[in-house]
Amino acid sequence: MTHAATAPATTVPPGSAKASAPLLYQVRSLYKSFGTFQALKSIDLTVPTGSTTVLIGPSGSGKSTLLRCLNLLEPINEGSILFNNQEIGTVVRDAYRIRRQVAMVFQNFELFQHLSAVENIMLAPMKVKGVPRLEAHDRALALLEKVRIPDKADSYPDELSGGQQQRVAIARALAMDPMAMLYDEPTSALDPEMIREVLDVMTELSQGGMTSICVTHELAFARRAADQIVFMEQGEVVEARPTEQFFSGTGSPRTRAFLDQILH
Amino acid sequence: MFDSPDLILDYLVSASFLHAAGMTLMITLVSMAWGMLIGLLIALGQEWNRPGLNVLIVAYLWLFRGTPVLFQIIFIFNVLPAMGILFSGFTSAVLALALNEAAYIAEIFRSGIEAVGKGQRTAGRSLGMKNWQVMRHIVLPQALRTVIPPIGNQFLGMLKLSALVSVIGVEDLLLTANQTASANFRYFEALTAAGVFYLAMTTLFMFGQSWLERKVNPRRGNAGATKGKSLTQRLLGMTANTGA
Ligand SMILES: Nc1ncnc2c1ncn2[C@@H]1O[C@H](COP(=O)(O)OP(=O)(O)OP(=O)(O)O)[C@@H](O)[C@H]1O
Ligand SMILES: [Mg+2]
Numbered sequence: 001m002t003h004a005a006t007a008p009a010t011t012v013p014p015g016s017a018k019a020s021a022p023l024l025y026q027v028r029s030l031y032k033s034f035g036t037f038q039a040l041k042s043i044d045l046t047v048p049t050g051s052t053t054v055l056i057g058p059s060g061s062g063k064s065t066l067l068r069c070l071n072l073l074e075p076i077n078e079g080s081i082l083f084n085n086q087e088i089g090t091v092v093r094d095a096y097r098i099r100r101q102v103a104m105v106f107q108n109f110e111l112f113q114h115l116s117a118v119e120n121i122m123l124a125p126m127k128v129k130g131v132p133r134l135e136a137h138d139r140a141l142a143l144l145e146k147v148r149i150p151d152k153a154d155s156y157p158d159e160l161s162g163g164q165q166q167r168v169a170i171a172r173a174l175a176m177d178p179m180a181m182l183y184d185e186p187t188s189a190l191d192p193e194m195i196r197e198v199l200d201v202m203t204e205l206s207q208g209g210m211t212s213i214c215v216t217h218e219l220a221f222a223r224r225a226a227d228q229i230v231f232m233e234q235g236e237v238v239e240a241r242p243t244e245q246f247f248s249g250t251g252s253p254r255t256r257a258f259l260d261q262i263l264h
Numbered sequence: 265m266f267d268s269p270d271l272i273l274d275y276l277v278s279a280s281f282l283h284a285a286g287m288t289l290m291i292t293l294v295s296m297a298w299g300m301l302i303g304l305l306i307a308l309g310q311e312w313n314r315p316g317l318n319v320l321i322v323a324y325l326w327l328f329r330g331t332p333v334l335f336q337i338i339f340i341f342n343v344l345p346a347m348g349i350l351f352s353g354f355t356s357a358v359l360a361l362a363l364n365e366a367a368y369i370a371e372i373f374r375s376g377i378e379a380v381g382k383g384q385r386t387a388g389r390s391l392g393m394k395n396w397q398v399m400r401h402i403v404l405p406q407a408l409r410t411v412i413p414p415i416g417n418q419f420l421g422m423l424k425l426s427a428l429v430s431v432i433g434v435e436d437l438l439l440t441a442n443q444t445a446s447a448n449f450r451y452f453e454a455l456t457a458a459g460v461f462y463l464a465m466t467t468l469f470m471f472g473q474s475w476l477e478r479k480v481n482p483r484r485g486n487a488g489a490t491k492g493k494s495l496t497q498r499l500l501g502m503t504a505n506t507g508a
Binding site for chain 2: 096097099101102103104113123124127172173176
């Protein structure tokens with residue numbers, strides 16, 4: 001398994017501006033198990049600041065688990081996670097401090113059902129950061145503008161389409177001014193006609209320099225927005241390569257078999 | 265019996281009946297308030313899930329759900345004084361009813377809390393909220409919506425349970441009606457007057473509940489449509505309505 005030896009800098013196209021960018025995440029030999037089940041085995045991953053990483057792989061390969069570990073929603077068993085040059089893999093008690101700096105978007109949106117769109121966005125800044133209500137409100141409206149649904153500010157989640165809900169969820173995540181956005185299959189629960197509007201917002205963020213790590217099966221998005229693609233299988237990183245190389249057809253047989261399968 | 269209506273009216277405005285109705289209402293409200301507070305703490309304690317605490321909670325639930333509430337009232341009023349703890353009738357009544365109620369309210373809160381999806385908590389935690397903040401700002405507000413109907417039922421139940429306190433001499437509606445009637449043997453009039461007060465309070469509670477439901481869930485969304493019930497539905501479905 002030579003892939004594990006991939007040096008940090010080589011996962012980004014040489015010569016690109018991001019190649020020399022500082023690393024936001026540096027994961028080394030991360031292991032995670034649930035009881036006796038090894039969900040993640042010896043994961044290595046580097047994520048330069050401002051880059052976009054797409055995680056792909058079959059169901060059960062550990063993509064969601066890896067994202068949750070990066071956010072400390074799951075404690076890790078072994079290995080190291082350097083986040084912004086700080087070791088966070090051993091942080092247990094103050095995990096919420098790290099989570100404030102990293103935002104997450106979920107497959108099922110998980111908007112707070114008892115709050116309107118704008119209140120969903122205001123909640124964490126107010127309660128976690130102590131931002132005054134009026135300021136949080138103004139900021140929330142600006143974020144709704146950014147995700148292109150300013151007119152839905154006072155709608156409740158059950159009054160919004162899936163695509164609209166997911167964009168509110170993205171705005172809610174952005175409201176914490178995160179250093180990174182983690183997306184877990186953000187468009188998998190959406191009807192085809194709504195996938196586009198969500199991916200457009202994500203692409204815009206990504207091109208605007210937001211460090212993003214995204215689990216998705218949307219290969220068109222990956223080609224357009226990703227700097228590197230990470231292919232996982234059975235809890236391992238099979239391959240982590242710059243986007244163009246990844247799609248050049250020179251990857252490992254396992255990668256090609258998987259790509260064939262989801263392209264046809 | 266041609267003078268019955270007059271006598272009933274007299275009772276309805278008499279100081280002793282009004283005082284008794286006030287006592288019944290007081291016992292119900294104070295017992296429910298404490299019952300809800302203690303019940304919420306128990307539910308949060310179960311949620312917190314610490315071994316030592318769990319044992320205490322299970323013992324509590326076992327004790328108060330495993331014995332008749334009438335037994336608890338009499339026990340607190342008659343047995344505790346022998347141990348040097350002396351309460352007035354009112355305090356004994358409220359103490360017993362509240363402690364007993366808490367054992368049931370805890371279950372209602374717990375299922376309300378569990379009905380809030382796990383993903384909602386994860387979303388809250390991912391925003392950097394501490395566990396208590398997630399509970400306070402995300403889980404409890406949503407749980408509140410689902411617990412209002414069953415708690416409304418508990419209010420009605422408590423109003424009726426409160427009649428038990430007449431056995432320890434607390435001058436509630438039932439005791440007052442009974443005493444009044446035994447003086448002149450006009451049971452029909454005295455009990456009718458008491459019944460009118462009970463029904464008035466029941467009706468008040470039901471209006472209060474539907475007002476609260478609308479306040480907590482002001483939208484006519486899909487959630488509102490299934491929960492919005494008419495007064496008759498509330499009355500007829502009262503016992504079956506254990507909440508979603
Ligand atoms: N909390 C948990 N307890 C036990 N096992 C778990 C838990 N979470 C995940 N797993 C297991 O870990 C493995 C990886 O799960 P994970 O959700 O990370 O996969 P995934 O790549 O995201 O899959 P999918 O594409 O279906 O979302 C699976 O076998 C899953 O059953
Ligand atoms: Mg997953």
